Amino acid sequence: MSALLEVAGLNKRFGGLHALRDFACTVQQGEIVGILGPNGAGKTTLYNLLTGFIAPDPGARIVFDGQSLVGLAPHRIAARGISRTFQLCRPFAGLTVLENVVVGALGSQRGRGADLEARGRELLARVGLAGREQVSVDVLSYGDQRRLEIARALAARPRLLLLDEPFAGLGSGEMADLSALLRQVHAREGLTVVLIEHKLREFMSLVQRVIALDFGAVIAEGPPEEIVRHPAVIEAYIGREAGVAEGAHAP
Numbered sequence: 001m002s003a004l005l006e007v008a009g010l011n012k013r014f015g016g017l018h019a020l021r022d023f024a025c026t027v028q029q030g031e032i033v034g035i036l037g038p039n040g041a042g043k044t045t046l047y048n049l050l051t052g053f054i055a056p057d058p059g060a061r062i063v064f065d066g067q068s069l070v071g072l073a074p075h076r077i078a079a080r081g082i083s084r085t086f087q088l089c090r091p092f093a094g095l096t097v098l099e100n101v102v103v104g105a106l107g108s109q110r111g112r113g114a115d116l117e118a119r120g121r122e123l124l125a126r127v128g129l130a131g132r133e134q135v136s137v138d139v140l141s142y143g144d145q146r147r148l149e150i151a152r153a154l155a156a157r158p159r160l161l162l163l164d165e166p167f168a169g170l171g172s173g174e175m176a177d178l179s180a181l182l183r184q185v186h187a188r189e190g191l192t193v194v195l196i197e198h199k200l201r202e203f204m205s206l207v208q209r210v211i212a213l214d215f216g217a218v219i220a221e222g223p224p225e226e227i228v229r230h231p232a233v234i235e236a237y238i239g240r241e242a243g244v245a246e247g248a249h250a251p
């Protein structure tokens with residue numbers, strides 16, 4: 001394995017609030033890494049920094065596949081091979097399911113319309129949405145929107161997939177299906193995945209390594225079974241959320 005992503009000295013201040021402090025991590029090619037932390041810990045800020053949606057404070061190092069991403073616009077970072085999904089699904093309303101996936105591929109590929117459409121159909125089949133290509137996204141269930149979101153992110157042929165709470169709002173059956181899908185995508189595409197999640201049961205069974213954040217700082221890092229027992233992690237959750245080991249969702 002070689003490092004796909006190397007981050008060091010990553011800081012973000014919003015006025016007086018230090019939302020991310022001296023964050024550093026290395027993600028190896030092919031890993032599934034989880035980012036854990038209570039509400040407001042800085043998880044989404046980290047994704048926003050990695051994808052160029054917001055700029056880091058000076059001095060940051062973000063190296064992806066050997067090249068610096070600092071200062072690049074979001075579309076350039078996407079073109080380098082980083083795709084993300086959002087906490088709240090953002091399908092393009094009024095478009096069909098297939099059109100949504102094809103739009104996900106634009107900007108990162110130069111393929112002809114027909115190629116993009118064929119790839120879109122293949123991805124929809126892979127995420128379990130075959131037969132729904134021409135349906136408007138507006139009628140999709142929440143679980144199907146999550147599947148679409150994954151297909152749309154994969155359409156850009158990413159090397160690193162950043163998932164932001166993919167299980168939020170799903171029932172237990174849908175969560176198990178989505179877990180299976182993510183495992184399959186990871187194995188088949190050789191994708192490197194970073195995952196933010198509050199649904200700890202799903203999270204812990206999916207990720208190989210966890211980085212725990214609190215108040216913008218890394219408080220623990222290690223295999224999931226160690227992290228759920230880590231005193232600093234338990235401390236971060238107690239009082240703010242119901243027991244970390246119980247897989248409770250933050251309010």
Ligand SMILES: Nc1ncnc2c1ncn2[C@@H]1O[C@H](COP(=O)(O)OP(=O)(O)OP(=O)(O)O)[C@@H](O)[C@H]1O
Binds near residue numbers: 017038041042043046
């Ligand atoms: N654009 C912004 N302007 C000011 N403060 C912000 C901004 N974005 C985030 N913050 C603050 O930075 C801190 C970290 O927020 P962030 O959204 O990264 O947390 P999080 O770990 O993703 O939380 P959640 O689990 O609730 O999504 C919070 O205190 C938040 O209010």
